[in-house]
Amino acid sequence: MKIVFSQKQKEHDPQAFFVAGTLHPHPEAPERADVLYAAARHSGLTVEEPVDYEFEYVRAVHTPRYLNYLENIFTRWSRIEGSTQEVVPGVHPDRRDCGYPASAEGQAGFHHADLSCPIGAHTWRSALWSAHTAAHAAHQVLLGDDTCYALCRPPGHHAAKDYAAGFCYLANTAIATTVLRKKFGRVAILDIDVHHGNGTQDIFYDRADVLTVSLHADPVRFYPFFWGHANEQGSGEGQGFNMNLPLSRGTGDDEYLQTLDVALDAIHRFSPDALVIALGLDAFEGDPLRGLAISTVGFGRIGKRIGATSLPTVIVQEGGYLSAELGTNLTAFLGGFTLGHGR
Numbered sequence: 001m002k003i004v005f006s007q008k009q010k011e012h013d014p015q016a017f018f019v020a021g022t023l024h025p026h027p028e029a030p031e032r033a034d035v036l037y038a039a040a041r042h043s044g045l046t047v048e049e050p051v052d053y054e055f056e057y058v059r060a061v062h063t064p065r066y067l068n069y070l071e072n073i074f075t076r077w078s079r080i081e082g083s084t085q086e087v088v089p090g091v092h093p094d095r096r097d098c099g100y101p102a103s104a105e106g107q108a109g110f111h112h113a114d115l116s117c118p119i120g121a122h123t124w125r126s127a128l129w130s131a132h133t134a135a136h137a138a139h140q141v142l143l144g145d146d147t148c149y150a151l152c153r154p155p156g157h158h159a160a161k162d163y164a165a166g167f168c169y170l171a172n173t174a175i176a177t178t179v180l181r182k183k184f185g186r187v188a189i190l191d192i193d194v195h196h197g198n199g200t201q202d203i204f205y206d207r208a209d210v211l212t213v214s215l216h217a218d219p220v221r222f223y224p225f226f227w228g229h230a231n232e233q234g235s236g237e238g239q240g241f242n243m244n245l246p247l248s249r250g251t252g253d254d255e256y257l258q259t260l261d262v263a264l265d266a267i268h269r270f271s272p273d274a275l276v277i278a279l280g281l282d283a284f285e286g287d288p289l290r291g292l293a294i295s296t297v298g299f300g301r302i303g304k305r306i307g308a309t310s311l312p313t314v315i316v317q318e319g320g321y322l323s324a325e326l327g328t329n330l331t332a333f334l335g336g337f338t339l340g341h342g343r
């Protein structure tokens with residue numbers, strides 16, 4: 001298996017993170033990439049640098065005004081007298097069908113669902129290379145690899161068509177899926193990050209060619225709060241092609257694996273030609289975000305069951321934050337996956 005990674009993804013170094021109104025160090029630190037990279041190398045993966053796909057795939061999943069915003073907002077923000085070092089909105093619309101403002105401050109409010117996506121000098125470049133990383137890993141599978149691991153950072157599954165959210169700017173998992181659709185007629189997405197993948201859901205909500213399944217801590221008491229409920233099942237042609245499986249806070253390995261079987265049954269019924277795994281490792285019992293309670297051994301079991309689908313697969317890195325076991329959890333998942341895949 002290859003790991004696709006670019007060092008350019010490490011330039012983004014977000015600072016501001018608000019929890020209950022107070023500032024904390026941002027958990028989506030560049031060091032995450034070093035830990036995950038070392039673990040993937042330890043698992044025997046060979047390194048592949050992504051190529052520059054320019055705007056080909058980001059344009060396929062995001063609106064032109066959102067991409068224009070992301071590319072230019074840091075410079076525009078910096079011109080505001082007394083502005084902060086990072087773009088952080090101070091205002092939000094209460095609906096998406098409102099007027100579109102011309103000002104930097106108004107657009108920041110429009111294009112950020114929350115305060116967790118500060119934009120600094122290098123954010124756009126890192127986010128774009130994170131998207132290229134996902135696209136490049138998917139291309140390896142198009143070219144015949146069974147599986148490829150995209151070490152994407154910043155993550156992507158909370159980013160929707162026209163807004164950033166939850167540390168995510170560009171929708172890497174959706175981009176990998178879009179690349180796979182060039183060859184594969186039906187693609188399933190399985191999101192095992194502890195948070196619901198609201199951005200991925202947003203992008204494919206009205207489509208029947210992509211099944212989106214997400215296991216996550218119940219949004220009734222966990223981010224992203226407003227999405228990820230079981231009754232969100234798709235719309236129009238996409239009705240029935242979006243499945244949310246919320247779990248109680250603190251759910252452990254055995255109950256999780258039972259729910260994973262429900263997800264895998266749905267994927268089997270969909271009969272996909274390829275699979276994208278949105279691999280968050282933040283369901284870990286020791287993750288600083290504390291949503292679920294999966295053990296390191298549990299990640300191996302989860303990987304093995306998903307690997308047994310034996311589909312061409314792109315594994316896209318989503319969340320998973322710094323703890324002593326972050327790297328071991330990736331190694332456990334990849335080891336289990338390879339075992340289950342049987343090749």
Ligand SMILES: [Zn+2]
Binds near residue numbers: 193195319320
């Ligand atoms: Zn997460």
